[in-house]
Amino acid sequence: MTSGHGAIHFDNVRKEYAGQVAVDDLTLTIEPGEFFTVLGPSGSGKTTTLMMLAGFTDPTSGTIRVDGIDIAHVPSDKRNIGVVFQDYALFPHMSVRDNLAFPLEMRKEPRKVIAERVDRALALVDMAAAADRLPDQLSGGQKQRIAVARAIVFDPAFLLMDEPLGALDRKLRQRLQVELRQLQQALKVTMVYVTHDQEEAMSMSDRIALMNHGRIEQMGTPRELYEHPRSAFVADFLGTNNMFAVHPEAPGRLSVENGGLLSVDDGRGVPADASVAAVRPERIALTDIAAAPPSGFSRCTGKITHRLYLGSHTMYTVHSETLGPVRVQMQHDDGEHPYRTGETVGMIWRTRDVNVFGSPAEG
Amino acid sequence: MTLVFVLPVAILCLRSVTEPTFGLENFTRLLGHSGYVDNIVRTILISAASTFVALIFGYPIAYQMVHGGVWLRTFLTVAIMAPYLTSVLLRSFSWLVILGREGPVNKLIEQFGLEPIGMVFTPIAVVVSLSHYLLPLMILPLAATMRSVDDSRVRAATSLGAGPAQAFVRVYLPLTKPGIQAGSVLCFVYGIGAFVIPALLGGSKGSMLGSLIHSAIKQSGDYGLASAAALVLGALVLVIVLVFQRLTGMSTTELAGRSGATVTRSPHAKRGGGRVLRLAGRAAGGLDRLGVTRSRRLPKVLAAALGALVLAPQFIVIPISFASTQALIFPPVGYSTQWYAEFFTASWLDPLAVSVRIALLVTIIAGVLGTLAAMGVVRGAVRGWGASTSTLMMLPLLFPTVVAAAGFSMEFERIGLVDTELGIVLAHVTLALPFVFSVVSAGLRSLNPVYERAASSLGASRTVQLRRIVLPLIAPSILTAGLFAFLTSFDESTVAIFLSGVHVKTLPKRIFEALSLETNPTVAVIAVFVMACAALIWLGYALFRRLTQISRSNS
Amino acid sequence: MRTYLDATRGRRRIGAVLAAVVVALGSLTACSGGGDEKGSITYAGFGGTYQEAVKAALFDPYSKDTGVKVLYDSSGSDVAKLVQMSKSNSMTLDLIDAEDSSLAQFMAAGVLQPLDTKGLNGFADPSAVTEYSVPWYTFSRNLFWNKDKVPGGLDSWADLFDTKRIPGKRGMVALPWGIIEGALIADGVKVDQLYPLDLDRAFAKLDTIRDDTVFFTSNGDLQNAISQGEIALGYGNLARIKSIAKSGAVPLDYTWTGAVLSVQQLVIPKGAPDEPDALNAITYSLKPEVQKAIMDKLGYTPSLKSLLDGLDAKTRADLPGTEETASNETFRIDVDWWAKNGADVLKRWQDWQNA
Known part of the structure; x- marks a missing residue:
């Protein structure tokens, strides 16, 4: 059940529905064996991309x-793609075994081969005991495993999953994320994974294509997207960010709308039309009001207006005269923090942790 | 398949201007003679009166069917559905006995020292029986609309100072207007197409277009007049439906699929009757001040009483079935089981067998065709055809059966299909198709297309998807549709009366003969059997549901 | 490739289902066609108790003796309909039970098969035999009343039209012959001056009882309504009246005054599917035992002279067309007039009915 093949190329793919552009000029390459996630909010075109890949809808132009x-x-039934659907789409009138046997029957496999491969796939997802049950008698997580087993049992060219964990609770989702990733690596199968959940995308993917308004905003490894977002949209979509409206003042300096100034690492190239600057809350640290910033750090003061205890960390909202409200996330590495609401504190961050973007694309 | 239905109607058009000679003679005769004009007017008046009675009875019943307690709801549902499942012939029979000069109603009148009233063979009997027949058609859309009315709005009105009656008249009633409209149009359309009821109960004074068509074809062989009358009837229905669509923006399909969908107000609906409502509201306010409307029990008792009234005629047949004499007098003079014995003779069993055979064939043919059509329309490639095909398929539901029956009988006579099982099967298929089509379409629409996509991704072609995934998943819909088709055919009297004869006689035709040519209490025996069967099926179904619930909760 | 195989397999299965349906339909038509095989005739009578009587008196013994099956139709009095059927070459009937006015109209329309009646004789009234028909009994329609509702009874057609003196629902079968004549008699026309019928006068007279009268489409309907007490008085077939009186459902009485006499004839329409067997049945109907049974069951007068001559006076006093009952202004319909004008009167009658 291994496959070294499964390279996918989208070339200038475009899809319109009744004049509305759903996917615009999509070009991307997915490598064999890669775990590739198409991420995006609803309406971003990710589902359309999946539908075109699976063959449920034809592109208006371009090639796949x-x-x-x-x-x-090639009609979808000849594409040999293993699809796992959002609600699993297990056939409710067939037992688990019959569901798994279905794709093999379609391929006219001998009865004996079918039985063997069904058993093997069930063992792989640890569901051998449920073979004779009907889908309605399974829990959500079990259904999910069966859906995956059904998608891999016929050794498809690649796997396509559409929000496969969307219907599950958080704990189970996290466990299955790990299992899915392990399964994919064990099978060395190409995986195209569609989700709107950025954490899921980050934790599983080799690469992510973040889509917005039918276009790819940015494509790259989870780290690239997180650390070096190329647009305000990306910065905002992945994780949380403090976003400041800015305009260039001088080389290495941006003026913030509230009147303050923000230093940036000039070496990373500040666009001429810079309009938004972003700093992630976990990259900001609270300090005593008097403490001086180390070299390479920026500093600012403000008054704590909110304090939100979140277990592993505390989220502070600090009102700065120069920057406006700033969110700061502090880990509880060394016990409780000494900072209280109403207190005036200092905030420091590395100048290179400030990302600057040009004018956002229209829309 | 629509051809089978459209063709006879086209032939009606042709015949109406060519028999006996070419020209509009038949129409001038029909519309120029005061007698026929009276008949048309009478048809409209009787239908309107029946619709009105059905509304007056139906509204409180529908209200309690939606808002009443569990027991009341169940009772009312049974009270409404039980007559619905009984052939209109059998119900006419009950009314014949009840309204008769020697019947219970007149006995009661005599108790008060009054002169008995002749009701049978007058429009009174027709209106009573017809409104009883139409009641479910009124209640289903009413109840559907009432279910969609937000209770909080009535509560809001009460909180704003309106008394219960005032809140009802000013808020609830207007909100249920779409249901009233849909129900009324349905009743009216079915009412003017009535045939069996006026034929059996109307005599010459309660005669309607439907019975006129029948006697013109069957007695005088006056096909020209029959065609013209059928066309006038068809045109009336068309006009009513079109006017209704214009006024409410509701589509034919919506109307025809009456029992299912919720009827909602369209934004284009005309708002009228504001002043009437205000006046009524003021009157209701007066009632509220008197405190009459505070009782919570009164509307329930009223609805229960109405429900009992609707159900009661069903039971009159039980004593009649045991009558010792041939006369249909209630209570019977003496008792015997001779009519039960009579039922088990070839005179009744043969028609029963014919009916069952025809109904089975109709079920198979209409089931296959209707399912294919539904698949074609809902999941087919011919998307543009969807809407128009739907309308075409639903048309026979609104179109008076008697018109179609007249068309069939004239055309089938020419090609030798009258008095053959094939002829009746074909005609019944056209009647059953819309049911199959709408039920299966609804099933298909509610089936998530993701199953077909999943199958496709797993390598199943379209054919395999339909066979292995779609068909099994909509099997319950197809079974329901099949049951509908079977009952439609088995219970069908109009076409059967027009098309069956000497060689082929369905059970409803035999009942019609028994009612019109003989005085035969065996009809009561059949009514008892039908009731028993319905009760058994009901019980079986309840039991089945209980069992499946238990097994489901166990697993 | 594989999927195309699937598709053809599926198509084959659907084909099999369709084939099954076609076979089923085929067997159906075969079944229904079976009725027209040799050895069965279709007889058009009037249904109900009349049909039961005719079946018991004539066709049950006939079928037993000859093996020919008899199917029953009830459109015997629908003259226009039967003429229509014959003209459109869709005749399915073999034997029609026709009263003399229907016979005249059939003959005028030319839809009857000439019969070979040479071998038949012994009729009480040989003049009733025609080229196309054989008389098998004489019957009458009489004025009747429910004794509970009309204690004084009826003495004439004028009484039937006197709604002031005798209130109550009138009931009749919606066939114009006899009723038109009755209306004229009630209006003062002498029985021997009825023809040609003054239709305007007759319909004007009929207008006076329209609101008090129910016209039924069949004898059975009328019989039902009388049995249930819906009808207080009226004009109807004697056999039905006697049948109700015998059943005891309502106390019914009738008079010979103003009774309309008619000879009932058996005829074979042109294009009858099984003419020989139908002719056999006609011959069979003249057997003395059949004639006797008809008299006993229907209370009508046999057409065989030998049988009629052997009856006692008491029996004859209650049979249509005997001298004993003929005195009471009973009359016969002028079938020639009806043959000529029947179709027009029927149309006018139908229009009046529907008014």
Whole structure:
């Protein structure tokens, strides 16, 4: 059940629904064996991308190639793609075993081979005991495993998953994320994973394509996207960020709307039309009001207006005269922090942790 | 398949201007003679009166069916559905006995020292029986609309100082207007197409277009007049439906699929009757001040009483079925089981077998065709055709059966299909198709297309998807549709009366003969059997549901 | 590739289902066609108790003796309909039970099969035999009343039209012959001056009882309504009146005054599917035992002279067309007039009915 193949190419793919552009000029390459996530808010075009790849809808223009072969006119039942659907789409009138046997029957496998492969797939997802149950008698997590087993049992060219964990509670979701990733690595199968959940995308993917308004905003490894977002949208979508409206003042300096100034690492190139600056709350630290910043750090003072205890960390909201409200996230590494609401404190952050973006794209 | 239905109507058009000679003679005869004009006017008046009675009875019943307690709801549902499941022939029979000069109603009148009233063979009997027949058609859309009314709005009105009656008249009643409209139009349309009831109960004074068409074809062979009358009837229905659509913005399909969908107000609906409502509201306010309307029990008792009244005619047949004499007098003079014995003779069992055979064939043919059509429309490639096909398929539901029956009988006679099982099967298929189509379409629409996508991704072609995934998943809908088709055919009297004859006689045709040519209490025996069957099926169904619930909660 | 195989397999299965349906339909038509095989005739009578009587008196023994099956239709009095059927070459009937006015109209329309009646004789009234028909009994329609509702009874057609003196619902079968004549008699026309019928005068007279009268589409309907007490008085077939009186449902009485006499004839329509068997049945109907049974069951007068001559005076006093009952202004319909004008009167009658 291994496959070294499964390279996918989108070339200038465009999809319109009744004049509305759903996917615009999509070009991307997915490597064999890669765990590739298409991430985006609803309406971003990620589902359309998946529908085109699976063959449930045809692109308006452009080509999609799998292992070099144009699949535009191959009907979905001939594409040999393992799809896991949002609500699993297990056939309710068939037992688990029959559900798994279905794709093999379609491929006219001998009865004996079918039985063997079904058993193997069930063992792989640890669901051998449930073979004769009906889908309605399974829990959400069990259904999910069966759906995955059904998608891999016929050794597809690649796997396509559409929010496969969306219906599950948080704990189970996290466990299954790990399992899915391990399974994918064990099978060395190409995985195209569609989700709107950025944490899920970050924790599982080799690469992420973040989509917005039918276009790819940014494509890269989770670290690239998180650390070096190329647009305010990306910065805002992944994790949390303090966003400041700015305009360039001098080289290495931006003026904030409230009147303050913000230093940036000039070496990283500040766009001429810089309009938004972002600093992640966990990159800011609270200090005593009097403490001087180390070299390479910026500093600012403000008054704590809110304090939110969140277990592993505390989220502070600090009102700064120069920057406005700033969120600061402090880990509880060394016990409780001494800072109280109403207290005036200092905030420090590395100048290179400030990301600057040009004018956001229209819309 | 629509062809089978459209063709006879086209032939009606042709015949109406060519028989006996070419020209509009039949129409001038129909519309120029005061007698026929009277008949048309009478048809409209009787139908309107029946609709009104059905509304007056139906509204309180529907209200309690939606807002009443569990027991009241169940009772009312049974009270409404039980007559619905009984053939209109059998119900006419009950009314014949009840309203008769020697019947219980007149006995009661005589108790008060009054002169008995002749009701049978007058429009009175027709209106009573017809409104009883139409009641479910009124209640279903009413109840559907009432279910969609937000209780909080009535509560809001009360909190704003309106008394219960005032809140009802000013808030609840207007909110249920779409249901009233839909129900009234349905009743009216079915009412003017009535045939069996006026034919059996109306005599010459309660005669309607439907019975006129029948006697013109069957007695005088006057096909031209029959065609013209059928066309006038068809045109009336068309006009009513069109006017209704214009006024409310509701579509034919919506109207025809009456029992299912919730009827909601369209934004284009005309707002009228404001002044009437205000006046009524003031009157209701007066009632509120008197405190009459504070009783919570009164409306429930009223609805229960109405429900009992609706159900009661069903039971009159039980004593009649044991009558010792042939006369249909209630209570019977003496008792015997001879009519039960009579039922088990070839005279009744043969028609029963014919009915069952025809109904089975109709079920198979309409089931296959209707399912294919539904798949084609709901999941098919011919998307543009969807809407128009739907309308075409639903049309026979609103179109008077008697018009279609007249068309069939004239055309089938020419090609030798009258008095054959094939002829009746074909005609019944056109009647059953809309049911199959709408039930299966609804099933398909509620089926998540993701299953087909999943199957496709797993390598199943369209055919395999339909066979292995879609068909099993909509099997309950198809079974329901099949049951509908079976009952439609088995219970169908109009087409059967027009199309069956000597060689092929369905059970309803035999009942019609028994009612019109003989005085035969065996009809009561059949009514008893039907009631028993319905009760058994009901019980079985309740038991089945209970069992499946238990097994489900166990697993 | 594989999926295309699937598709054809599926198509084959659907084909099999369709084939099954076609076969089922085929067997159906075969079944229904079976009725027209040799050895069965379709007889058009009037249904109800009349049909039961005819079945017991004539067709049950006939079928037993000949093996020919008899199917029953109840459109015997729907003259226009039967003429229509014959003209459109869709005749399915073999034998029609026709009263003389219907017979005249059939003959005028030319839809009857000439019969070979040479071998038949012994009729009480040989003049009733025609080229197309054989008389099998004489019957009458009489004025009747429910004794509870009309204690004084009826003495004439004028009484039937006198709604002031005798209130109550009138009931009749919606066939114009006899009723038109009755209306004229009630209006003062002498029985021997009825023809040609003054239709305007007759319909004007009929207008006076329209609101008090129910016209029924069949004898059975009328019989039902009388049995249930819906009808207080009226004009109807004697056999039905006697049948109700015998059943005891309501106390019914009738008079010979103003009774309309008619000879009932058996005829074979042109294009009858099984003419020989129908002719056999006609011959069979003249057997003395059949004639006797008809008299006993229907209370009508046999057409065989031998049988009629052997009856006692008491029996004859209650049979239509005997000297004993003929005195009471009973009359016969002028079938020639009806043959000529029947179709027009029927149309006018129908229009009046629906008014």
